[in-house]
Amino acid sequence: MEILAFVSFAVLVVAWLVAPSRGNVAVVSHAEDRKAA
Amino acid sequence: MPNNISAGDTAWLLASAALVMLMTPALGFFYGGLVRRKNVLATIMHSFFILCLISVQWVLWGYTLAFGPDHGGIIGGLDWLALRGVGQDPGPYAPTVPHEAYMVFQMMFAVITPALITGAFAERKRFKAFVIFTLLWATFVYDPIAHWVWGGGWLGQLGALDFAGGTVVHITSGVSALVAALVLGRRVGYGREALEPHDATMTVLGASLLWFGWFGFNAGSAISAGGLAANAFVVTNTAAAMAALTWMTVSWLHKGAPSVLGAAAGAVAGLVAITPASGYVDVSASILIGLGAGVFCYTAIQLTKRLKVDDALDVFGVHGIGGAWGALATGIFATVAINSGAKDGLIYGNPGQLGIQAIAVAASIIYSAVMTFVILKLIDVFVGLRVPESEEVLGLDASQHREAAYQI
Numbered sequence: 001m002e003i004l005a006f007v008s009f010a011v012l013v014v015a016w017l018v019a020p021s022r023g024n025v026a027v028v029s030h031a032e033d034r035k036a037a
Numbered sequence: 038m039p040n041n042i043s044a045g046d047t048a049w050l051l052a053s054a055a056l057v058m059l060m061t062p063a064l065g066f067f068y069g070g071l072v073r074r075k076n077v078l079a080t081i082m083h084s085f086f087i088l089c090l091i092s093v094q095w096v097l098w099g100y101t102l103a104f105g106p107d108h109g110g111i112i113g114g115l116d117w118l119a120l121r122g123v124g125q126d127p128g129p130y131a132p133t134v135p136h137e138a139y140m141v142f143q144m145m146f147a148v149i150t151p152a153l154i155t156g157a158f159a160e161r162k163r164f165k166a167f168v169i170f171t172l173l174w175a176t177f178v179y180d181p182i183a184h185w186v187w188g189g190g191w192l193g194q195l196g197a198l199d200f201a202g203g204t205v206v207h208i209t210s211g212v213s214a215l216v217a218a219l220v221l222g223r224r225v226g227y228g229r230e231a232l233e234p235h236d237a238t239m240t241v242l243g244a245s246l247l248w249f250g251w252f253g254f255n256a257g258s259a260i261s262a263g264g265l266a267a268n269a270f271v272v273t274n275t276a277a278a279m280a281a282l283t284w285m286t287v288s289w290l291h292k293g294a295p296s297v298l299g300a301a302a303g304a305v306a307g308l309v310a311i312t313p314a315s316g317y318v319d320v321s322a323s324i325l326i327g328l329g330a331g332v333f334c335y336t337a338i339q340l341t342k343r344l345k346v347d348d349a350l351d352v353f354g355v356h357g358i359g360g361a362w363g364a365l366a367t368g369i370f371a372t373v374a375i376n377s378g379a380k381d382g383l384i385y386g387n388p389g390q391l392g393i394q395a396i397a398v399a400a401s402i403i404y405s406a407v408m409t410f411v412i413l414k415l416i417d418v419f420v421g422l423r424v425p426e427s428e429e430v431l432g433l434d435a436s437q438h439r440e441a442a443y444q445i
Binding site for chain 2: 002008
């Protein structure tokens, strides 16, 4: 069962590596528009 | 003081009772942040009022119905009405603490359980209907099921394991919440306008305080200040953390961003799931229980939303599903290496325990669903469950309490 515990935590770590990291595109671009103005 | 009373056990149990007491106002903040600003006072009031109401109900008749001398495995007798005979000497459930200390610890469980349900009918329930519902539900649902499991009733006699309330607290409240959501119907504007949380910071603070109080809930349920309490403390913290990480990760992969509210809800789901198991499982099992809580509860909530059931604050997904998973997981992962007074679960060669846990889950679901439906229908006939649409649009703070949460 210890192995399953390690594996399940490792799965989460891998998921964080592959998860999207772009943020909310609409909000970001709106903020950049305001900064440019 | 009688010789067999342990100062250490008594101190820990009273401190745990205080920790569990804090969970109910914490729940008020957890729920209060999730509703719109026009309903925040009414939502917090649900929890605060229940703390007061059940504190009195419990000493008058709740405790004796739940823990009084057994009658046929179904209900406790009235021998301890108004706490007659419940004093400073130990009672039958805990030999090293005053009976009153055990009673007040159990009181805090009776308080928070109906408070959990309030998340399902938030933003639309008439206050008077809520008051009557809570009193009837505590008396006819919570007290009997607490007796079945912990008070010498038939589920306890059958061998069902529930260390701190997976069936008694979480399945009963979660299932009743689903029934309440279905009976009351959806909020005005549901599906047409965004019913967004008005203060996510309040919700995260509430979840954090719930986590803090949960150490009393689970580790206090050892009813002794020793190794079993320490193990319950460790597995509680681990499962909460693992479920928060899992929920956040699943929501990140599903919706593209790591949700803060998701992490908070995930922590609560993990705390729910480890509750029945916390006195019987080791730390590796608590990681798996937390993982399962994050996945199962998140999935259940997506399904509930797809079916357009307006369980406003996701009580069924977190408490109903989390409680059921925790109760079944107890039947899988329990080991006498942690608690010599319990039994092994499925993976330690005792598959029958999983069957007993399934019976306890099914009995809790069926009884609480039927009774909650009957209670709600009766109240609807005599009082009316929902506020009128105009008052719902105005908000419950103004329409039910004539107050406003914020003057800014």
